[in-house]
Amino acid sequence: MSNHHDTSIGILGAGRVGTALARQALKAGYRVRIATSQPAADNALLVDIVTPGAVAVESSVAAASDLVVLAIPLHKYRTLNTHALAGRIVIDAMNYWAPVDGVFDDFESDPRTTSEVVEDFLPGARVVKSLNHIGYHELEEDDKAAGMPTRRALALAGDDAAAKAFVTNFIDRLGYDAVDAGPLAAGRAFQPATEIFTGSHTANQLRALIEKARPLADAA
Ligand SMILES: NC(=O)c1ccc[n+]([C@@H]2O[C@H](COP(=O)([O-])OP(=O)(O)OC[C@H]3O[C@@H](n4cnc5c(N)ncnc54)[C@H](OP(=O)(O)O)[C@@H]3O)[C@@H](O)[C@H]2O)c1
Numbered sequence: 001m002s003n004h005h006d007t008s009i010g011i012l013g014a015g016r017v018g019t020a021l022a023r024q025a026l027k028a029g030y031r032v033r034i035a036t037s038q039p040a041a042d043n044a045l046l047v048d049i050v051t052p053g054a055v056a057v058e059s060s061v062a063a064a065s066d067l068v069v070l071a072i073p074l075h076k077y078r079t080l081n082t083h084a085l086a087g088r089i090v091i092d093a094m095n096y097w098a099p100v101d102g103v104f105d106d107f108e109s110d111p112r113t114t115s116e117v118v119e120d121f122l123p124g125a126r127v128v129k130s131l132n133h134i135g136y137h138e139l140e141e142d143d144k145a146a147g148m149p150t151r152r153a154l155a156l157a158g159d160d161a162a163a164k165a166f167v168t169n170f171i172d173r174l175g176y177d178a179v180d181a182g183p184l185a186a187g188r189a190f191q192p193a194t195e196i197f198t199g200s201h202t203a204n205q206l207r208a209l210i211e212k213a214r215p216l217a218d219a220a
Contacts, residue, residue, distance in 0.1 A: 004173060005029050010057075010065030010082070012036075014043055014050075016136040017093055018071035019046065022051040024139050028173040031055075035062035037072075037079060060084045067170060069131065070094055070118070071150045075104050077118050086124035089163040091170075093131040094118070097192050113187045114155070128158035128167045129187035130178075133197045143175025153177040153198060153203040155210065157187035176205040189213035 008031045011018045022032045032054040034047055040056045062068065064082035071078070074094040092115045096107045107114055115129040127193040134142070134154060144151040154176045158164045164180060171178035181189055189210050191194040196209050 004169075005031070007012050007031065007067065008033060008065040009066045009170075010035070010062030011054075011061055011071055012062055012068065013071030015071065017131075018069075019050050019137075020136040021069060021071060021131065022047075022054045023092075023160050024143065024174050025170075026051065026053045028175075030173075032170060033057040033062045033065060037076075043168055047111060055099065063088060066220045067091065067166060069086045073101060074114060074118075075101060077121060080122065082122050082125075084120050088125055089160075089166050090117050090122065090125045090127050090165060091131055092129050093133050095192050113185060113191060115184055119159075119184060124139040126158070126160040126163035128138040128156050128160070128163050129190075130154055130167055130171065130183060132157035133190045133194075134176075136198075138200070139174070144175075145175070150202060151175075151177050152200055153179050155179050155187075155190045155206055156179040157184050157190075177206075177212065179187075179206045181204050182214075186210070186214075 009025045011022055011034045014036050016033050022034050025032050026115050034054050035057050036043055040058050043056040060081055063081055068088050069091045071093050074096050075182050096114045110117055117126040142152045156164060156167050156178055168178040
């Protein structure tokens with residue numbers, strides 16, 4: 001893998017998660033580009049103030065990064081530029097949380113996990129579900145150096161092994177242990193309202209919870 005200072009992280013969404021993640025990725029030494037559905041020029045000032053060091057870009061430019069993070073409200077996933085995301089390694093950090101965001105048929109009537117629905121919408125994208133089960137403020141507070149016994153772990157799930165390896169390295173540089181939960185469908189184990197989603201865990205704890213949830217994922 002090339003030096004990570006040359007690695008570009010494109011973040012779609014400049015809200016709570018997008019800006020916290022941008023700062024944490026900058027701290028880790030990445031090149032960060034951030035975009036919303038608005039023109040880059042409209043975001044330039046906000047990005048300079050809130051995430052100094054990141055660059056406000058058009059969403060198509062953010063999507064052309066080495067790693068792209070989806071940090072937009074899930075019900076807006078159909079506004080994503082499918083063409084620009086084809087072939088990209090994409091972290092889906094989005095959650096379906098009906099009590100807060102409202103009820104959406106796309107997810108209510110589909111037995112799959114939300115990330116599988118999103119992957120289906122993004123042909124050729126190498127989708128990895130992760131970063132969805134940590135609060136945006138915790139992302140900048142709970143990081144620890146590798147090897148510390150109390151280091152917090154984050155789960156990931158996906159069907160592309162190379163994409164998962166890339167994301168594992170990214171999560172580690174952000175200050176967290178990465179735990180592979182298995183295929184994208186296994187992300188069910190860390191969707192909202194699960195034990196993993198609502199708590200904070202070390203790698204060993206997280207592995208045990210993923211193991212416990214496996215029959216649930218297999219039955220779906
Ligand atoms: N809040 C948390 O602690 C937390 C933690 C983990 C995961 N999540 C998940 O992360 C996602 C973002 O949450 P949030 O709290 O950061 O939301 P938020 O504060 O509402 O920010 C959403 C951002 O997405 C942008 N956006 C909307 N459509 C877009 C598009 N097509 N392309 C690029 N940007 C677009 C919005 O800007 P414009 O509307 O101007 O485009 C806005 O900057 C949600 O799915 C949420 O479930 C949240």
